Amino acid sequence: MRVLFEEIVFGTKRKEQIVDITGEVRAVLNRWGVQDGIVVIFAPHATASIVLNENEPGLERDILNLFNLIAPTDADYHHNRIDNNAHAHLRSAAFPPYVVVPVKNGKMLLGAWQRIMFVENDGPRAQRRVIVEYMGE
Numbered sequence: 001m002r003v004l005f006e007e008i009v010f011g012t013k014r015k016e017q018i019v020d021i022t023g024e025v026r027a028v029l030n031r032w033g034v035q036d037g038i039v040v041i042f043a044p045h046a047t048a049s050i051v052l053n054e055n056e057p058g059l060e061r062d063i064l065n066l067f068n069l070i071a072p073t074d075a076d077y078h079h080n081r082i083d084n085n086a087h088a089h090l091r092s093a094a095f096p097p098y099v100v101v102p103v104k105n106g107k108m109l110l111g112a113w114q115r116i117m118f119v120e121n122d123g124p125r126a127q128r129r130v131i132v133e134y135m136g137e
């Protein structure tokens, strides 16, 4: 079995933003020349999320609206006594910052409309990291 590891690093520009990283993950897998296994896509951040869904501008706004329904920015939170981003932590807790995708013949078995999307809940940030770890043949 092979275990391969790489980090994707990028910045975010807005307070709330969706960044499609499907192409970057695909490029990493292609470079490694993998076969069959699984790939874990994990962001080591307490205020980010990763979702698998369609990359369509209207839906992007709908997803951000859903996040805002789950944890509104301006609600009264305990954590805001020491920091001012409880809403972002709660969104990351509700939508965790990782996904696992099966890989067959070197290709991720994503559905036709599924993309790997990093969700910034507390931007802008100069540096966000996403770890891509592959386990398989």
Ligand code: ZN
Binding pocket: 079, 083, 084, 085, 086, 089
């Ligand atoms: Zn905080």
